[in-house]
Amino acid sequence: MDPGLLRGLREVLGEAGVIERRNQRVPYECDGLAFVRQLPELVLLPRTTRETAELMKLLDEAHVPVVARGAGTGLSGGATPVAGGVLIGTSRMRDVLEIDAPNRFARVQAGVVNVDLSHAVEKHGLFYAPDPSSQKACTLGGNVAENSGGPHCFRHGTTTQHVLGLVIVTPQGEVLDLSEPRAEPEGLDLVGFFVGSEGMLGIATEISLRLSPAPQVVETWLALFRELDEACDCVSDLIAARAEPSAIEILDKLTIEAVESSVLRAGYPREAGAVLLLELEGRESEVAAQARIMEPLVRARGAFELRRARDPGERMRLWAGRKGAYGAMGRVAPDLYVCDAVVPRRKLRDLVRQTTEICRARGLKVANVFHAGDGNLHPNISYDRRDPDELRRVLEAGDEMLKACLAAGGSLSGEHGIGLEKLGAMEWLFTREDLAAMCRVREAWDPDCRMNPGKLIPMRACMETRT
Amino acid sequence: MSDVRQLLERELGAARASTRGALPLAEPQDEAQLCALLRLAVREKLRVLPLGLGPADRKADFALSTRALVGVVEYEPDEGVITARAGTTLAELRTLTAAQRHWLTPFVAREEHTTLGGAISAGQSGLDRLRFGPLRHHVLGMRVALGDGTIVKSGGRLVKNVTGYDMHRLYTGARGSLCVVLEASLRLFPAPRAYAWVQSRDMALCERGIQPLIQALGRVDGGWELGLLLGGAQEVVAEELALLGDARALEGEQALAAARAFANRHTPEGACTHLECRPSALHEMLARLQGGSGRCLVLPGVVTAECEGAPLVAAPRALDRRIKQALDPHHVLAEAW
Numbered sequence: 001m002d003p004g005l006l007r008g009l010r011e012v013l014g015e016a017g018v019i020e021r022r023n024q025r026v027p028y029e030c031d032g033l034a035f036v037r038q039l040p041e042l043v044l045l046p047r048t049t050r051e052t053a054e055l056m057k058l059l060d061e062a063h064v065p066v067v068a069r070g071a072g073t074g075l076s077g078g079a080t081p082v083a084g085g086v087l088i089g090t091s092r093m094r095d096v097l098e099i100d101a102p103n104r105f106a107r108v109q110a111g112v113v114n115v116d117l118s119h120a121v122e123k124h125g126l127f128y129a130p131d132p133s134s135q136k137a138c139t140l141g142g143n144v145a146e147n148s149g150g151p152h153c154f155r156h157g158t159t160t161q162h163v164l165g166l167v168i169v170t171p172q173g174e175v176l177d178l179s180e181p182r183a184e185p186e187g188l189d190l191v192g193f194f195v196g197s198e199g200m201l202g203i204a205t206e207i208s209l210r211l212s213p214a215p216q217v218v219e220t221w222l223a224l225f226r227e228l229d230e231a232c233d234c235v236s237d238l239i240a241a242r243a244e245p246s247a248i249e250i251l252d253k254l255t256i257e258a259v260e261s262s263v264l265r266a267g268y269p270r271e272a273g274a275v276l277l278l279e280l281e282g283r284e285s286e287v288a289a290q291a292r293i294m295e296p297l298v299r300a301r302g303a304f305e306l307r308r309a310r311d312p313g314e315r316m317r318l319w320a321g322r323k324g325a326y327g328a329m330g331r332v333a334p335d336l337y338v339c340d341a342v343v344p345r346r347k348l349r350d351l352v353r354q355t356t357e358i359c360r361a362r363g364l365k366v367a368n369v370f371h372a373g374d375g376n377l378h379p380n381i382s383y384d385r386r387d388p389d390e391l392r393r394v395l396e397a398g399d400e401m402l403k404a405c406l407a408a409g410g411s412l413s414g415e416h417g418i419g420l421e422k423l424g425a426m427e428w429l430f431t432r433e434d435l436a437a438m439c440r441v442r443e444a445w446d447p448d449c450r451m452n453p454g455k456l457i458p459m460r461a462c463m464e465t466r467t
Numbered sequence: 468m469s470d471v472r473q474l475l476e477r478e479l480g481a482a483r484a485s486t487r488g489a490l491p492l493a494e495p496q497d498e499a500q501l502c503a504l505l506r507l508a509v510r511e512k513l514r515v516l517p518l519g520l521g522p523a524d525r526k527a528d529f530a531l532s533t534r535a536l537v538g539v540v541e542y543e544p545d546e547g548v549i550t551a552r553a554g555t556t557l558a559e560l561r562t563l564t565a566a567q568r569h570w571l572t573p574f575v576a577r578e579e580h581t582t583l584g585g586a587i588s589a590g591q592s593g594l595d596r597l598r599f600g601p602l603r604h605h606v607l608g609m610r611v612a613l614g615d616g617t618i619v620k621s622g623g624r625l626v627k628n629v630t631g632y633d634m635h636r637l638y639t640g641a642r643g644s645l646c647v648v649l650e651a652s653l654r655l656f657p658a659p660r661a662y663a664w665v666q667s668r669d670m671a672l673c674e675r676g677i678q679p680l681i682q683a684l685g686r687v688d689g690g691w692e693l694g695l696l697l698g699g700a701q702e703v704v705a706e707e708l709a710l711l712g713d714a715r716a717l718e719g720e721q722a723l724a725a726a727r728a729f730a731n732r733h734t735p736e737g738a739c740t741h742l743e744c745r746p747s748a749l750h751e752m753l754a755r756l757q758g759g760s761g762r763c764l765v766l767p768g769v770v771t772a773e774c775e776g777a778p779l780v781a782a783p784r785a786l787d788r789r790i791k792q793a794l795d796p797h798h799v800l801a802e803a804w
């Protein structure tokens with residue numbers, strides 16, 4: 001790294017904000033896509049928008065590639081550093097800047113952890129709805145970059161529906177202040193476009209987020225099935241019946257076993273082949289009406305038990321078990337490949353069968369725990385990345401599962417993003433022209449393609465827009 | 468007859484070329500014709516104003532209506548997503564989806580004169596935005612023609628999807644300045660089993676803890692009238708009516724008809740100004756607008772008021788211009804701002 005640039009960066013950030021020592025950079029070499037690693041040249045930890053803008057200016061002048069990172073919990077390699085580039089972490093931007101309860105919004109710094117926002121606004125009877133499984137660790141800035149989902153997005157919508165404004169530091173180090181919460185954008189919807197752009201357009205340093213009123217009544221229900229097929233069909237039935245729970249999740253047998261054998265033991269019955277986890281919320285009358293729609297459908301599909309969580313304690317345990325399922329899978333094998341694909345909701349059973357078969361045919365252990373109501377599959381493969389042949393089979397199964405989902409009218413990612421993981425698959429879904437249009441807009445924001453280069457859009461498509 | 472009109476007639480035949488307002492109007496019958504017209508515009512250096520059934524309200528060499536591109540491309544009622552061509556009216560889509568117990572958002576005025584492509588390009592949110600939020604949250608994917616006639620897609624027909632950039636978020640509300648919408652997919656919502664319509668001069672009814680499907684204010688002589696469409700399970704609606712006191716209500720189909728009439732009565736038709744206001748500043752905003760004349764519709768967060776002459780619009784940001792340049796380098800499509 002150029003000594004002049006280093007000196008400049010230290011002047012902006014102070015000693016604590018510039019991480020140069022190799023052993024201190026190692027924790028940043030990958031995100032949740034752990035089999036791809038790249039050591040960043042330098043890690044920078046700004047505290048404010050102003051600091052971020054100043055360092056981005058210096059990096060722009062020096063033509064250094066930049067990757068932004070929240071908590072590194074992403075699963076598609078969105079925060080994997082690039083060779084010769086720096087990594088900008090938001091871990092020192094942890095302030096909740098404003099809570100406006102009457103107008104139901106909050107302004108936070110990008111490094112605020114997802115669940116901390118809900119805690120901060122609880123006393124106003126409000127909460128922040130998107131709840132990724134990693135919500136105890138992941139940052140809101142990372143959620144913005146990936147347009148993160150979560151179980152309750154079935155009813156409340158994904159991150160993009162909750163972002164009212166942003167302060168964006170552009171790749172050139174300019175501050176684009178779009179933080180005023182707006183009902184309708186002025187000009188083009190830059191905020192909406194930025195959400196989910198996987199860190200390739202700039203860095204969001206401040207976020208204005210919509211807060212939702214806490215529902216009067218929340219009920220969590222468990223429906224137990226002998227077979228995964230039955231649980232899947234039941235979800236398709238619920239959608240077809242226009243039922244409106246706030247979350248519809250499925251956990252299969254292997255997942256239940258892993259959760260119940262772990263410290264997160266939640267009381268999921270081990271005798272079930274699959275559990276349907278449903279949440280109902282609203283006013284009492286509304287919840288009662290929902291339950292009346294749900295019950296006969298669940299029974300008709302052969303559930304051998306349907307019960308409601310007895311108290312808030314049991315509710316919390318059930319959800320902690322669901323959200324901790326990935327961690328619990330650590331009991332099965334050292335590594336977990338969390339696949340993410342989305343399919344039409346009327347085809348759940350077929351696709352879950354197909355993906356399971358694809359893994360079995362390759363001798364891989366797969367567990368399903370997923371956002372069934374949104375058609376968002378997560379076949380999770382347990383493996384050991386030190387075994388190169390197993391890793392090869394895992395990746396091959398990942399590709400085959402995506403192809404099966406595409407063939408059924410599905411798509412490559414419901415919530416984890418494309419990143420590095422699914423870069424090649426983009427060409428299965430999009431034409432050269434589709435990708436070129438995306439690439440041209442990217443270049444309108446970042447003409448040198450220095451922000452998170454090599455992610456989301458296959459390089460070939462980008463080259464073609466320049467010729 | 469203008470040269471441009473003659474060019475259009477040569478391209479489409481006399482029946483498909485006419486005028487709207489001061490502009491020659493082309494109504495291509497399919498996507499191939501539409502893209503050929505855009506390529507013609509590139510060659511002849513003509514500026515095109517894309518529209519649906521609305522007025523030609525900006526400068527251009529000709530207007531291009533997608534009115535003739537009609538029909539549903541895919542509607543699987545048990546999926547909750549509908550994909551239709553740009554010229555299909557919201558009224559047609561509403562009839563079709565209501566029969567399958569779906570609620571289509573946005574609920575806007577004069578839906579029989581509003582095309583899907585037009586509503587999306589205008590970024591038009593409905594009177595139901597309190598419950599469902601803005602239209603742009605529910606556009607799941609699009610196929611569009613760029614200024615040079617290239618057809619591109621983004622998103623899909625799935626309720627949840629983060630594959631690639633959300634190009635359709637840029638196109639929604641871009642007023643045709645980035646592309647011509649050919650086809651779009653919308654998320655649908657379960658239709659309530661029961662409805663009730665309450666109309667009142669008592670603004671305090673909004674603060675009774677109800678969660679209506681529609682909450683809107685329309686300007687009337689000397690003040691405002693409030694329209695509330697309640698929707699949900701029978702007992703939920705009954706409970707909300709009780710919370711509203713002895714408010715007189717219309718129910719079922721009559722309630723929906725009254726909501727439509729309210730939308731038509733209060734939504735401005737001509738040039739209008741859009742204002743925004745936080746809920747906490749609503750009373751102040753209402754006081755300021757109260758004395759005015761012309762139609763004025765107040766939705767949660769957004770106010771639309773009829774105005775005389777051209778509305779004031781903010782100058783585009785540099786980044787908006789660069790995005791426009793990136794997608795429409797030949798400057799075929801009329802500027803939005």
